[in-house]
Amino acid sequence: MATPLSADQFVAALEAEGVTVVETGDWREHNRNHKGAWGPVNGVIIHHTVTSGTASSVELCYDGYEELPGPLCHGVIAKDGTVHLVGNGRANHAGTGDGSVLDAVVNEARPPRPTSNDTDGNAHFYGFECINLGDGDDPWPDVQLEAIERVSAALCRAHGWGAASVIGHKEWTDTKIDPVGFAMDDLRDAIAARLGAAPQEPAPQEPAPQEPATPQPAAAYTVRPGDTLVAIAESHATTAAQLVALNDLADPDVLHPGQELKVPAAGNAYEPFPGADFFRAGPDSPVVTAMGHRLVEEGCSAYAQGPGPRWTDADRQSYAAWQRKLGFTGSDADGWPGRTSWDALKVPRTS
Incomplete structure (x- = not known):
């Protein structure tokens, strides 16, 4: 058993585990605490959303709907691995489940198959909705699976839990099938391995070998009000240093509306x-x-x-x-x- 993390502790734990966090609206005060207990917390439940699209999924989990008001979880894990925090406190994610499963989680044992729904899971579990249609065909990108692993490990590390404290919704109640598409035992094995080491940031990808630079033909760009050299460079897939050299600029911080600049024609990839x-x-x-x-x-x-x-x-x-x-x-x-x-x-x- 454990006291729920504060909002600051929650964010700190996720970021320390290398999770990319987006704070949504007033998530720090967004909860269902007026409807029942929140805590002591005992573990983490993983769900899938049966939706597609990050913005609409986050909005649904934040607001809920008429029959089930939000928040519907504590965080939404997007396909790109970003975790959008939508609630802090009691959330409508777990519903009722099997008390013997809760006992197993508390004792860090393999959960039995759920056969009854007699215990309030919303009081005892953090919940994360993972964006997936749940049809068995919608893929789980590696970066999303790694984010699920990192989120789970972060909370286990913060509370001193083991990987057995993480379960799927289908392991909590026999009325649910989520998550579909990966095995919870495989996830727990990955969490256990991560907990056996210090938190690590995601490994940076090695840049692809670059061909030697060759001179590129130049095109013209007319400076607009509010333009900066960095913004112009980014919009034309080049660098401020290259623009300084191409235009022989004495002071790159001084631009004037109407001024003509040379930009690499071949790098003119983005709309300014x-x-x-x-x-x-x-x-x-x-x-x-x-x-x-x-x-x-x-x-x-x-x-x-x-x-x-x-x-x-x-x-x-x-x-x-x-x-x-x-x-x-x-x-x-x-x-x-x-x-x-x-x-x-x-x-x-x-x-």
Whole structure:
């Protein structure tokens, strides 16, 4: 048995285990504590969402629905391994389950097959929803499985538990089948191995060998209000240092609207930020289509159809999901593109 972690302790434990964390809304105060006990905590339950798309899945788990109010878990583990925190305290994720399973978790023993539903699991377990359709065909990316392992190990390490403290929803109650697509015993073996060593950051991938650089033809770029050399370089798949050399700039920090710069034509891969006013004017542009496709690729789609060239509320909702994915909150995640989020999205150039 253990006292639940505070919000700060929770985040610290996950980050110490190398987990990428996104804090959603007021998750620190978002719970169902007024409906029942929260703690003592005894373990972790892993679920799958039966949904696709990061933004919509996180929203569902945060808000819940009429029959089952949110939060529906403590964190949502996305396909890219990012963990979106949506609740802190009692959450509607486990429901009732078998008390003999809880006893096994407390004693760090293999759980028996659940046959009754007589114990409130929401009081005793952290819960994580993992984005997957649960149909046996939807893949589990390695980075997502590793995030599940890291999250589970982080809480076990924080509370002094062993890997047997982590169970699947289907091991808690005979009314559920999740998670489908990987074996809980394999997950526990991986957690046990991780707990046998100190926390480690994800290993950086070795960069691919690069061909020797060759001179590239130059194209022209006209400086816009608010431009910086770094932003221009990122938008054209190059570096600020290369632009300084190409343009023989005396002071790279001083740019003037209307100034003509040379940029590498072959590196002109990304659409430069067109400015906030561009979107507020309701454009009909291939830039909007290209942006929409990138949002879909990032799992931030609120589109019922499309995306298309005309700016719509679906574009704004999708972009707000992208801003939240980057960690922006409040008015900084209002769906109106800004330079920082736009540069991070890397929209392919349309002309």
